Amino acid sequence: MTATTPSLSPTGPMWSTSYDILIVGAGIAGSALAHALSAAAQHRSKPLRICLLERSLAEPDRIVGELLQPGGIMALKKLGLESCVEGIDAIPTYGYCVMLDGKPVHIPYPAGYEGRAFHHGRFIQALRAKAKQAEGVEVVEATVSELIECPLTGRVLGVRATRKEEGAVEKEAFFADLTVIADGCFSNFRNQVMGKAALTPEVKGHFVGLILEDTTLPIPKHGTVALVKGHGPVLLYQIGTHDTRMLVDVKNPVPSDLKNHITTNIIPQLPSSLHVSARKAIEKDRLRRMPNSFLPPSEQGKHTKEGVILLGDSWNMRHPLTGGGMTVAFNDVVLLRDMLLDVKDLADWKEVQGVLHRWHWARKPLxxxxxxxxxxxxxxxxxxxxxxxxxxxxxxxxxxxxxxxxxxxxxxxxxxxxxxxxxxxxxxxxxxxxxxxxxxxxxxxxxxxxxxxxxxxxxxxxxxxxxxxxxxxxxxxxxxxxxxxxxxxxx
Incomplete structure (x- = not known):
């Protein structure tokens, strides 16, 4: 499946492995792309050799990436991944309820459409399982530390990574015709890949997350946006049979005592049916926060490094209030999959550059x-x-x-x-x-x-x-x- 050869390093032999495509990051975008390319490449005369690298394959525990809009469900079906929202206690969602001055405003999805809300980690594990099952895909648990560049042209040839194995300290070289970086919002390689075209994410505050147990939303199976006077909005949606995610928008500077801030200023303004469960969650849960970042997508290919592209939050982020991030990521994968499969030689950067230009503008409508x-x-x-x-x-x-x-x-x-x-x-x-x-x-x-x-x-x-x-x-x-x-x- 792969070509493996030893190469010399100052401390001894360093193994190198060659693939058609390397994908760094087995999250939403990376796992979906690995499976999608494998599944759609069956008509090629030579199957693609794909390596999916991930620092930790343990189930992640995050407070975002838990609501998939109907458009994301549609993209999942195009990728053959619709089964990933089954068997993970995912909750159907049928629209929104916005609370203004204690009055609910019902905003339903059009008839026949539904989204899904779930625990992020369970969904990620389902996506990774599909990637592992895909023909020609090798999933490797390893920490990527650097990009390998050609000393003459600066083209990215692959990455160096250390496998997560007992006693493993030697960096291993992974080479590929094309490297895809999908390492998320805290990308280690964004600026290196984008060069002068790199933009700095704008942090618009933070979402502080906690889980309410056995509570009832104003309109069940609807995302709830509660507008709180003097503070940012609060977002709630059910992510499991017994669990409801609550995200509290906190503007900069973040209060030093978050628990007191939420208990004193936020909870009293929420619907009364949520007060008891919210206070219990504050007492027992560890408050975690994520930055609400905005990063516009600048076109790749013209002024960025050859041989490598960015995908997902490493390249483009929007405010998580509307829960549209995964929908954009899956739609990006649908478009990129179809375009990359038409490339005759993934090592031909001029051909890939044309794909990146078409992809950049094809994704714009959504x-x-x-x-x-x-x-x-x-x-x-x-x-x-x-x-x-x-x-x-x-x-x-x-x-x-x-x-x-x-x-x-x-x-x-x-x-x-x-x-x-x-x-x-x-x-x-x-x-x-x-x-x-x-x-x-x-x-x-x-x-x-x-x-x-x-x-x-x-x-x-x-x-x-x-x-x-x-x-x-x-x-x-x-x-x-x-x-x-x-x-x-x-x-």
Missing amino acids: SSTVNILSVALYDLFGAHDPYLEVLRTGCFKYFELGGNCVREPVSLLAGIEQAPFLLFRHFFTVALYAIWILFTSPRQVGATADGKPILARPRPDEYPFLAIKSVRVFYTACVVFLPLLWTELRF
């Missing part, structure tokens, strides 16, 4: 939609600004209209529809509708003796002030959306 929507919604839900509050109110009023005002936006969020300009149309329709609401909707002008709010519509003499405010609201919408759109389209 990846741009998910990326833009994730950050725009976070700005809308998480910021505390009078103009963003107008937009947020308009957004909920827009959802209450029903029909396409719900179906199309949630289809974009779920990865069912792939259309950045449809997102553009709905976003600015929301902005204009928010301005209409500003002029026409009753607002609180006082309170009765028993504390009930007194509502009244704006008076005509208030219209000049509202007109000025409307301009600022629309300007804020442009500031939120247009830079994100430009970031996606210019790279």
